[in-house]
Amino acid sequence: MVIPIMGTTAEKPALYSAREALAGALFTPVQQRVLGLLFGQPERRYQSAELIRLAGAGTGAVHRLMTRLAATGLVSVESVGNQKFYQANPESPVFNELCGMIQKTVGLAGPLQTALAPLANRITAAFVYGSIAKGVDHAASDIDLMVIADELDYAALYAALTDAEAALSRPINPSVMSAADWRLKLAEKDGFVARIATQPKVFVIGSEHALS
Numbered sequence: 001m002v003i004p005i006m007g008t009t010a011e012k013p014a015l016y017s018a019r020e021a022l023a024g025a026l027f028t029p030v031q032q033r034v035l036g037l038l039f040g041q042p043e044r045r046y047q048s049a050e051l052i053r054l055a056g057a058g059t060g061a062v063h064r065l066m067t068r069l070a071a072t073g074l075v076s077v078e079s080v081g082n083q084k085f086y087q088a089n090p091e092s093p094v095f096n097e098l099c100g101m102i103q104k105t106v107g108l109a110g111p112l113q114t115a116l117a118p119l120a121n122r123i124t125a126a127f128v129y130g131s132i133a134k135g136v137d138h139a140a141s142d143i144d145l146m147v148i149a150d151e152l153d154y155a156a157l158y159a160a161l162t163d164a165e166a167a168l169s170r171p172i173n174p175s176v177m178s179a180a181d182w183r184l185k186l187a188e189k190d191g192f193v194a195r196i197a198t199q200p201k202v203f204v205i206g207s208e209h210a211l212s
Contacts, residue, residue: 040107045087115164125206142173
């Protein structure tokens with residue numbers, strides 16, 4: 001299925017570089033990967049060996065980071081036998097802010113941006129909506145992804161998202177709509193589009209301006 005659309009992608013390079021610059025200015029590469037796991041999926045707990053494997057970093061570097069995060073109260077630690085499990089601490093005073101920042105940079109948007117990069121010149125906007133964007137998701141929640149795209153078929157989109165699903169450990173539920181269809185349905189107050197339009201979004205490509 002090929003879905004036509006009208007749109008522009010002129011602002012994408014600036015968006016990518018701004019997010020990468022923000023993450024790079026605040027966190028080291030190891031911190032980005034570990035925080036992306038913990039605060040990108042705050043409802044999930046990770047065994048220490050799992051964190052090391054998923055972060056693709058050295059054992060010592062991850063252990064030192066986890067010790068610091070636990071000492072500051074950003075992460076809670078639970079010992080089960082001889083294993084330690086780590087999870088983002090919702091009682092931390094900066095929990096909500098850090099979750100939001102991580103999801104917009106390396107935790108959620110980052111893997112999705114990387115996955116969609118080969119298709120970016122055909123995408124006007126892409127954003128996560130639903131329970132994850134609202135911050136009310138649970139471990140089994142899908143990632144609801146809306147893609148406003150030009151001549152993009154589902155086969156190419158699904159193939160591109162395979163690695164992101166593995167990195168995020170969640171199924172991704174993509175929807176594709178043309179800009180013309182989006183605006184028409186919005187004007188007609190279509191229930192699905194009208195509901196999404198007023199709900200929180202985490203933009204992966206583009207911005208609200210691209211939807212108007």
